[in-house]
Structures are given as C-alpha cells and as structure tokens.
Amino acid sequence: MTDLRSDTVTRPSKEMRRFMAEAEVGDDVFKEDPTVERLEREVAELLGKEAALYAPSGCMANQLALKVHTREGDEVMLEADSHIFNYETTAASFLSRVQLYPIIAKDKGRLTVDEVDAGIRDKAYYMPVSRLLALENTHNRAGGTVYPVARVKELSAFAHSKGVKMHLDGARLWNACAQAGVEPIEYAKHFDTVSVCFSKGLGAPVGSVVAGPADMITEARRMRKIWGGGMRQAGIIAAGALYALHNNRARIGEDHVKARAFAERVANGTKNVTIDLDAVQTNIVLIVPTKIKDLPKAIGQLKEQGVLLSMGKRDSLRAITHLDVSMDDCVNAANIVVNVFNA
Numbered sequence: 001m002t003d004l005r006s007d008t009v010t011r012p013s014k015e016m017r018r019f020m021a022e023a024e025v026g027d028d029v030f031k032e033d034p035t036v037e038r039l040e041r042e043v044a045e046l047l048g049k050e051a052a053l054y055a056p057s058g059c060m061a062n063q064l065a066l067k068v069h070t071r072e073g074d075e076v077m078l079e080a081d082s083h084i085f086n087y088e089t090t091a092a093s094f095l096s097r098v099q100l101y102p103i104i105a106k107d108k109g110r111l112t113v114d115e116v117d118a119g120i121r122d123k124a125y126y127m128p129v130s131r132l133l134a135l136e137n138t139h140n141r142a143g144g145t146v147y148p149v150a151r152v153k154e155l156s157a158f159a160h161s162k163g164v165k166m167h168l169d170g171a172r173l174w175n176a177c178a179q180a181g182v183e184p185i186e187y188a189k190h191f192d193t194v195s196v197c198f199s200k201g202l203g204a205p206v207g208s209v210v211a212g213p214a215d216m217i218t219e220a221r222r223m224r225k226i227w228g229g230g231m232r233q234a235g236i237i238a239a240g241a242l243y244a245l246h247n248n249r250a251r252i253g254e255d256h257v258k259a260r261a262f263a264e265r266v267a268n269g270t271k272n273v274t275i276d277l278d279a280v281q282t283n284i285v286l287i288v289p290t291k292i293k294d295l296p297k298a299i300g301q302l303k304e305q306g307v308l309l310s311m312g313k314r315d316s317l318r319a320i321t322h323l324d325v326s327m328d329d330c331v332n333a334a335n336i337v338v339n340v341f342n343a
C-alpha cells in the first residue's frame, strides 16, 4: 500500500525509536525534563525567538498562540482556506472567544497587503478589534504553496503599522524553507509567534512547538496546563522531535521532487483530471477530477489497487509525499491514478 493521504502517516524509524528510548526524562510539568527543555531551546534559537513551548499537537500550538495574543471578543484575520479556520473545529471561538475573519486569497492561498487591508476594521467602539493576522506557510489546502519571504515581510510591516500582531502556522515551515532556500529564521523574524510541527514532513510521532516572546510563552505554558496539555516525562516523545529536527530536515526537499514527479505523471497521463502544476511547490498535490464526480468511490477504487489518497479541498483529491514513500512508490501510484481515471 502506498499511503499518500498525509505526511502525518510516517512511522518512527529504528534509529529514531532508539534515540527516544534512551532520552533523558523528568517531570516536564515541574520543568524538569531535560529533553523537552533542549527541544524548546533549540527551536527558539532556530526561529530567533526568546522562548518556546512543546505542545502535543499543531492545533494546540496554534490555539495557544491565538489565546495569548487576544482578548475575548477580538478578531483574528486569516486566509479562508487556512487550517485554523477549517480544521481546528471551532477551537478559536470555543477556547479564546474570538471571531475569525476569513479572507479569500486570490494567489493560491497567499494573502496580499491589499487583501489584508480590506479586512482590517475601522477603530470604532461598535466594531471588532483586528488583533492578529495568522498566515499559513506552506498552505495546506492551497496545495502546499509557499509564501515568498518578501511578501511576508510586506504583510508584517503593514499589519504591525496597524497595531495587528502576526502569527505563523508553520506546521510545514520546513517545506517552505526548503523550497524558498532560506533558514526558518528568515520567515520567523516577521512574526510575533510561530508554531511548527515535527509530526508532518519531519517524521516524528508527536508534537509541535509554539515560539515567541518570553512573557507570551510563560502565559502559553499556563494555558497549556489549563487545557490539559501539561505532560510529565514528555522527553520520550520530544526526543523523536529532536531526532527529526537533526536528521530529517535536510532531506525534506526530496519529498518535493517526488510530489512533482507524481503530479506530472498524473497530469500527462490522463485528461480526466486537472492539476495546477504551478501550485505543486512542495510535497502536496491536489487532483481535481473532471469526469468522475463521486470522489469517495474513486478513493475506494484507488485503495483496492494499493494507493491511499485523501479528500482535498472541495472537489479535489489530495496526495502528500513523505519520507516513508520512495520515488518508485510515487511513480507506481501515479500510474495507478492514471489507470483509474482513464477507465
């Protein structure tokens, strides 16, 4: 079975498991777990932030950031297809009692200054306060697209000039950096807070980090405890994240090469789907079938032939490459997709 449903399906390698098993641990609620502390320190440094906090999931890392940036009743601007708006249930309204303001980006999920400008509220007592702009890089539902650093810089300067803070959902920041050819700090320096995930392209089993100013991270630690996310000997899982950071970051561009090969083979092999090849910038491919409309049925047919895909946004199927599939797996999977859609 070639599992292209997500880059979250990877399993820890033998070496990663060994590193996890041997990790030094302590009670992290007492701030006594040296492996968690090391991960937090290393990621803070990598992102150029004062402090960082390990969280069990990307959702929690994002929601902690929203919580510490906002007051009840504030408004958070984000892109209409963003993960925070679509896939984190109603966490922002539930946990932080804020309103999300979804802005549709015309440029493959990437907002422009004009689009954000149109979303910023006038300052009036009867209007919501525009408190935060959250960007997603890479952008999952747009098909893994990457913000140019220059655009992020412009957006950040503009938002800050309006008193609006910046959060980055950087679940796949590693992929964005590989594609843009920059270090994470080049993106991170334009944001007040940044969340990153280890359980996606980096291949660790669990966890994310939210990084930012020390006072905000202290408050995020308190909120993590309130939400039940205080973990004890979490060094066991943080070690997987550390291992991934040290060993799997440099290779992440290989996943982009596999995604492109897969996308081109499918696009060239059948006229019954469309793929926006310009949007295939990292490890995600969105396939829009033009003939078959019953997508769950198509997913079932592919599964019978050994390929797992997931539903993408609206009328699309999604394939994501990762470190547990080879180039051969991807090419074979593409041939199977072509056969199913040509049948």
Ligand SMILES: Cc1ncc(COP(=O)(O)O)c(C=O)c1O
Pocket (backbone or CB within 6 Å): 056, 057, 058, 059, 060, 062, 083, 084, 136, 138, 140, 169, 171, 172, 197, 199, 208
């Ligand atoms: C862009 C983005 N942000 C956040 C998350 C949330 O991560 P988790 O599943 O660890 O909560 C995901 C998960 O796929 C994601 O794609």
